Amino acid sequence: MRISTLSQIPHHISTPLFFTALYITATREGGHKPCVQTFAADQFDEDTPEPKKSKSSFFNWWFLGICIGAMVATLVITYVEDNVSWTIGFSIPTASVALALLVFIAGSPNHR
Numbered sequence: 001m002r003i004s005t006l007s008q009i010p011h012h013i014s015t016p017l018f019f020t021a022l023y024i025t026a027t028r029e030g031g032h033k034p035c036v037q038t039f040a041a042d043q044f045d046e047d048t049p050e051p052k053k054s055k056s057s058f059f060n061w062w063f064l065g066i067c068i069g070a071m072v073a074t075l076v077i078t079y080v081e082d083n084v085s086w087t088i089g090f091s092i093p094t095a096s097v098a099l100a101l102l103v104f105i106a107g108s109p110n111h112r
Contacts (some may be wrong), residue, residue, distance in 0.1 A: 037062065043111065 009017070011107035040062065081089030
């Protein structure tokens, strides 16, 4: 199997394009990830013992979900894209995001 790294984009365009994409990704991830955890933690009332205990458990489940999501994305989605179909490979994350949005909307009345 041979992987080609040749590009039709001229070097004077590809380098700035690459770094622009890299900086956009870094900015979005840096602005998104810390806020999501903080907003989730704000859902728990720390004045009573039960929510305080639940908050600790929440972060354990949160980290487990992040790790399982990364593993599934790396292993399952890559396998589906390589061996089944790119369309199905892209449809799985799309359906997951749609499901997450529906769960979020359904739970919105319960948010603090």
